[in-house]
Amino acid sequence: MFIRSDLQKHFFGFNFPSTEKGASMSNFKPDQDTSKTNLIINYLPQGMTEKELYAMFCTVGTIDSCKVMKDFKTGYSYGFGFVNYVSEDDALKAINSLNGLQVQNKQIKVSYARPSSDEIKNTNLYITNLPRDITDDYLESMFNQFGQIVQKNILKDRATGMPRGVAFVRYNTNKEAEDAIAALNGTIPDGSMEPIQVKIAEEHGKQKAAYYAGWQAGFTQSRGGPGGRGGPRGGGGMARGGPPGRGAGHMFRGRGGGPPGGGYGQMGMGGGGGYMPQPPHGNSMGGAMRPDRMHNSRFNPMGMGGGGGPGGYYNNNWN
DNA sequence: CGTGAGCGG
Secondary structure, three states: OOOHHHHHHHHHOOOOOOOHHHHHHOOOOOOOOOOOOEEEEEOOOOOOOHHHHHHHHOOOOOEEEEEEEEOOOOOOEEEEEEEEEOOHHHHHHHHHHHOOOEEOOEEOEEEEOOOOOHHHOOOEEEEEOOOOOOOHHHHHHHHHHHOOEEEEEEEEOOOOOOEEEEEEEEEOOHHHHHHHHHHHOOOOOOOOOOOOEEEEOOOOHHHHHHHHHHHHHOOOOOOOOOOOOOOOHHHHHHHOOOOOOOOOHHHHHHOOOOHHHHOOOOOOOOOOOOOOOOOOOOOOEOOOOOHHHOOOOEOOOOOOOOOOOOOOEEOOOOO
């Protein structure tokens, strides 16, 4: 988390012990109505830290809290986060000035965060047995009648580049997702032979991706999360054999402790480090990105890194 | 099994 002591350490060179008290204070707890101050930032570059997120968004106004969501054990970023401003005006200014901004290899999206509720859970669909000649437009036409598609992705064969008949479609609400399942699951698309399967996407890919990335990169940006100082529980996860299909546990041990437990990430390699494995293309924004807000400027996030502390930034009213 | 990352690990 990016808490006050991190700031003091950074700016004044102090080495404050990170207290448990500080860590617990840093959790986001909307005491009242944050619907006009609280923003969700999507499509963050993989290496972006809370400190960098803070540095980018504090240019607009005073930040109450700020957090990058990441895998608890490995610190691997999920690519989105939250910024809660003190003032509603500043939140709106942030949307108007930072949405669509190119940051490293991503165009971030800045919008109001919705209050947590069941309506916005399970909105991602996993679709199989699609025709092998499926196109983006066709997928869109199949699924957009049930709601606005927030994001979609047709999986392609790595070698041939041809669709594998598998895709993801994300809606804004689970009602839309359920409607799509009810209407489309088991149906046979025009010109196809087999019925498609449409179901809620289980989110177990997260942990796997984090596991694999942590393995490959050999570091973690979670510099000691709450209780996480030792990496995966019991040296578990990572140490046991490496990524699927590679069984290379010896490499891990050869490094004397290994990435996730060893702990001190090297996120300060300027601009998020260029060596993280990246997908061949940028994200496919399923609409919603605003062309009128695209900036051609490239944000330079402070050149310094250092993974944050245990869990977000919290404005303790020191200014 | 299944991506990249859209709602507080």
